[in-house]
Amino acid sequence: MDFLSYLINGLGLGSVYAIIALGYTMVYGIAKMLNFAHGDVIMIGAYVAFFALNSFGLPLPVAIILSIAVCTVLGVTVERLAYKPLRQASSLSVLITAIGVSYFLQNAAQLLWSSSTKVFPTIIPNGGISLGGLSISYLTLITIAVCIFVMICLTLFINRTRTGRAMRACSEDKGASTLMGINVNRIISITFAIGSGLAAIAAVLLCATYPSVYPTLGAMPGIKAFTAAVFGGIGSIPGAFLGGLLLGVIEIFAKAYISTQLSDAIVFAVLIIVLLIKPAGLLGRRIREKV
Amino acid sequence: MKKNGIGTLVSRKKRGRTVSFLIVITSYIIMQAMMSTGNLSSLFSGLLVPLCCYIVAAIGLNLNVGISGELNLGQAGFMSVGAFTAVSVSGYLASAVPNPVIRLIISIIAGVIAAALFGIVIGVPVLKLEGDYLAIVTLAFGQIIKSIVTNMYLGFDENGFQFSFVDNKTKLAPGGKMLLNGPMGATGTERISTFTMGAVLIILSLFIVYNLIFSRSGRAIMAARDNRIAAESVGIEISKVKMLAFVISASLAGAAGALYGLNYSTLVPAKFDFNTSILILVYVVLGGLGNMTGTIISTVILVLLPELLRSMQDYRMLIYAVVLIAIMLLTNNETVITKMKMIQKRFSSKTPGDRAAG
Numbered sequence: 292m293d294f295l296s297y298l299i300n301g302l303g304l305g306s307v308y309a310i311i312a313l314g315y316t317m318v319y320g321i322a323k324m325l326n327f328a329h330g331d332v333i334m335i336g337a338y339v340a341f342f343a344l345n346s347f348g349l350p351l352p353v354a355i356i357l358s359i360a361v362c363t364v365l366g367v368t369v370e371r372l373a374y375k376p377l378r379q380a381s382s383l384s385v386l387i388t389a390i391g392v393s394y395f396l397q398n399a400a401q402l403l404w405s406s407s408t409k410v411f412p413t414i415i416p417n418g419g420i421s422l423g424g425l426s427i428s429y430l431t432l433i434t435i436a437v438c439i440f441v442m443i444c445l446t447l448f449i450n451r452t453r454t455g456r457a458m459r460a461c462s463e464d465k466g467a468s469t470l471m472g473i474n475v476n477r478i479i480s481i482t483f484a485i486g487s488g489l490a491a492i493a494a495v496l497l498c499a500t501y502p503s504v505y506p507t508l509g510a511m512p513g514i515k516a517f518t519a520a521v522f523g524g525i526g527s528i529p530g531a532f533l534g535g536l537l538l539g540v541i542e543i544f545a546k547a548y549i550s551t552q553l554s555d556a557i558v559f560a561v562l563i564i565v566l567l568i569k570p571a572g573l574l575g576r577r578i579r580e581k582v
Numbered sequence: 583m584k585k586n587g588i589g590t591l592v593s594r595k596k597r598g599r600t601v602s603f604l605i606v607i608t609s610y611i612i613m614q615a616m617m618s619t620g621n622l623s624s625l626f627s628g629l630l631v632p633l634c635c636y637i638v639a640a641i642g643l644n645l646n647v648g649i650s651g652e653l654n655l656g657q658a659g660f661m662s663v664g665a666f667t668a669v670s671v672s673g674y675l676a677s678a679v680p681n682p683v684i685r686l687i688i689s690i691i692a693g694v695i696a697a698a699l700f701g702i703v704i705g706v707p708v709l710k711l712e713g714d715y716l717a718i719v720t721l722a723f724g725q726i727i728k729s730i731v732t733n734m735y736l737g738f739d740e741n742g743f744q745f746s747f748v749d750n751k752t753k754l755a756p757g758g759k760m761l762l763n764g765p766m767g768a769t770g771t772e773r774i775s776t777f778t779m780g781a782v783l784i785i786l787s788l789f790i791v792y793n794l795i796f797s798r799s800g801r802a803i804m805a806a807r808d809n810r811i812a813a814e815s816v817g818i819e820i821s822k823v824k825m826l827a828f829v830i831s832a833s834l835a836g837a838a839g840a841l842y843g844l845n846y847s848t849l850v851p852a853k854f855d856f857n858t859s860i861l862i863l864v865y866v867v868l869g870g871l872g873n874m875t876g877t878i879i880s881t882v883i884l885v886l887l888p889e890l891l892r893s894m895q896d897y898r899m900l901i902y903a904v905v906l907i908a909i910m911l912l913t914n915n916e917t918v919i920t921k922m923k924m925i926q927k928r929f930s931s932k933t934p935g936d937r938a939a940g
Contacts, residue, residue: 325714373907380914383653387867390860391906398899514721514856521718550748556729559722566715567707 295425297547298540303431305539306438307500310493311516312523312531313445314486320462320526321482324382327389328369330513331396332487336362336494337411337504338404344412351414359491366487367480375476400506411502414495434496441489442532449528454481462526515542518562524575533573599792602875603785610781617777627777629889634780635661635842637881640865641787641874642834647863648872649795650827651807652709653717656724657835657862662731662854663700664693664836665843669768670736670761672844682774689774690783690840697836700727701829709824724859731851736762767850768843775845783841787834788874794830803827868909 311333318326339361343354373392377385419428449455460468461478469475497512498504515538523534538558545557565573613630616622639661646654668689679685704723711719735750736743739758746752750764762768794800802823805813814820843849865884869876887905891898912918 319714325717373911376911377914380910383647383867383871384910384914386653387864388907388910390864391903391910394899394906395903398903402896402900510856514725518718518722521715525714552733552748553729556726559725559729562722563707563719566711566719570711570715572715 293547296427297543299425299427299431299435301540301543302536303428303434303539304500304543305519305536306434307493307496307535308512308516308519308538309438309532309535310441310489310496311512312519312535313441313528314489314493315517315520316523316525316528316531317458317482317486319520320528321458322370322374322479324374324385325389325517326486327386327513328392328396329486329490330509330511330516331393331400332362332366332369332490332509333494333497333512334400334504334506334509335365335396336491337498337508338400339491340495340498341409341411341504344414345409355492355495358495359488362487362491362494363484366483366490370480370483375479397506397510404506406506409504411498411504413499413502415499430499434500437492437496438532438535441492445485445528454478458482515558518559521572522562522565524572527572527574527576530572530574537573596796598873598875599788602788602792602878605875605878606781606784606788610777613777625889629885630777631775631780631845632842633882633885634777634784635838635845636862636865636885637878638780638783638787638841639835639838639862640869640877640881641784641791642831642838643862644866644869644872644874644877645791645794645827645834646831647866648870649791649800649807650803650824650831652824652828653714653863654720654828654831655717655856655859655863656704656720656722656727657831658854658856658858659720659724659727660697660700660832660835661839661842661858662727662851664690664697664839665849665854666731666734666762666768666839666851667696667836668693668840669771669843669849672774673759673761673768673771674738676772682772683776683779686774686776686779686844689844690779690837693840693843694833694836697839698829698833700836701832702825705825705828705832709821709828721856721859724856728851728855731762731767731854732765734762735760735764765851767848767853769848771844771847771849773845773847775841780841783837784878787837790830790834791874794827799823799826864906868906 311329314329314332315326318324318329336358340354340358343349343357344351349357369392373388374385377388415430415433417428419426419430419432421427449458457468457473457478458481460471460473461475465475468478493512493516494509497508516535519534519538520531521534522538523530523532525531541561542554542558545554549557569575613622617627639657643654643657646652646657671692672685672689675685675688679688704720708716708719708723733748735746735752737752737754737758737760738744739755741755744752744754744758752760754760760769794803802813802818803826805816806818806820806823810820839854861884865881866877868884869878869880884902888898888902891901894901
């Protein structure tokens with residue numbers, strides 16, 4: 292029974308990672324950049340939700356929508372101001388710019404809201420359902436449900452809509468997409484908008500699990516989700532989903548069965564082993580270089 | 583001297599080498615003179631040793647990222663290995679080798695060896711991967727090293743060493759000494775690092791890196807960077823030459839870490855986290871990939887910038903971030919690049935011999 296309950300907790304944590312990893316992987320797939328500021332968008336989303344709930348007393352759905360709206364606008368603005376001028380630049384320049392944006396957001400948050408930790412209100416009632424001795428908290432259930440819902444919506448969007456098809460085309464070949472009449476800049480903006488919106492959802496779920504809000508909140512989940520995205524094969528949406536869930540399960544199992552202090556080391560060691568066996572991640576496509 | 587083709591390129595690069603050595607030696611003499619006349623604030627003189635450490639680590643990283651072309655996000659991990667090895671060795675030898683300079687040298691060598699060993703062990707799997715995957719694996723190793731060091735307990739007494747992992751199980755006899763104390767790191771370290779040693783390390787690392795670049799192996803490393811397949815087809819063993827750059831880079835980080843660790847009485851493992859790796863990467867990229875002089879200058883500016891902005895108090899890190907983004911946007915802006923080239927052209931047509939580059 293312990294094993295099952297750890298597994299479900301792992302899936303709950305993994306769902307949060309998966310939602311964040313989707314943002315990383317979509318941006319990587321289309322803009323071919325590692326958006327290191329993604330974790331800090333989560334942090335901003337968490338602060339917005341916190342203030343909406345605590346200071347303005349808004350109901351939860353409104354707070355979530357507000358948080359999604361702010362993050363979406365933030366993501367698109369950052370892309371427009373900082374990343375768009377660097378379309379032709381080397382990937383390292385874009386990486387450093389993303390790091391700059393990350394520093395900027397963290398320090399802006401520290402200035403605006405101070406570095407002290409704020410306690411996030413309880414949004415999902417404690418307790419849960421029990422299935423033959425196995426108890427699952429509402430929080431875990433809701434997190435997993437949200438993740439599956441997001442995944443289904445995103446898959447439908449990518450595969451069934453015109454914009455989704457344009458996104459897939461852009462990730463294959465930007466030049467050819469432009470020739471086919473796709474506005475690549477618009478598609479990149481939409482990608483950042485979706486990724487940042489997902490970050491806001493992840494922020495609320497994350498804060499429901501670990502109820503504290505502080506300026507560097509997004510850093511560690513950001514790195515873990517980035518790892519999850521690479522784990523599953525960066526650029527692949529099902530890969531991010533799978534990578535996120537696996538990462539969560541491995542982390543919880545490592546904590547439960549091996550050592551709490553070493554759980555991070557174990558997670559990263561598993562990542563290295565996976566990449567050595569499958570160098571493009573679990574579901575990534577390996578592109579052969581042609582001479 | 584006739585200026586054309588590859589000869590110009592090499593001579594320009596070699597001039598870059600002379601310039602970088604001159605910069606280091608001149609600034610060392612100026613700093614020493616200012617210190618002895620008491621013109622240097624205590625804040626600033628306290629920054630000198632860490633500054634040297636960051637420069638050495640950045641030169642090493644530039645070899646890896648700029649010359650070898652592999653993005654490494656775990657340089658701080660190697661610094662951590664170097665630092666804690668050196669601190670332990672220094673602590674152990676405190677009574678056996680009373681002379682601080684000799685002990686410092688022994689400790690740094692130990693740190694370099696430990697970091698090089700880690701470099702070899704990590705390099706084997708890492709260099710099988712390419713591009714962003716390689717970057718993420720170096721990040722992962724950086725995190726693993728941090729986790730491991732955070733959970734290490736090492737002490738010694740008259741019966742020898744005692745080591746334990748995760749939980750502190752060491753039971754030292756009276757008179758024993760803890761060298762590593764888990765998350766608390768190393769405490770009570772004798773501060774034996776000196777600015778002179780920092781300057782010596784910078785010059786040594788420049789010497790090593792420049793000699794490598796201008797050697798046959800260096801050319802092989804750059805060939806492997808520019809076109810992996812073409813380099814392989816002319817018989818260059820890619821994994822071997824990449825490994826060479828990776829291990830030298832790790833060793834330099836180890837030396838930097840050793841000097842850093844012995845400069846503070848307490849050192850926590852969390853000091854060498856992902857942010858430190860990123861910080862060093864920022865120095866390298868801003869200074870220019872493959873450009874050692876640029877790395878030194880950008881490291882000096884970026885280490886001092888937050889201190890110079892101290893009057894802005896809370897806003898300093900915000901301004902730092904804005905400066906970082908602005909530099910990246912400006913250096914990649916078409917109009918700025920053309921303008922700079924025009925200025926450079928006009929300047930060089932007047933004084934053809936004075937173009938410093940490389």
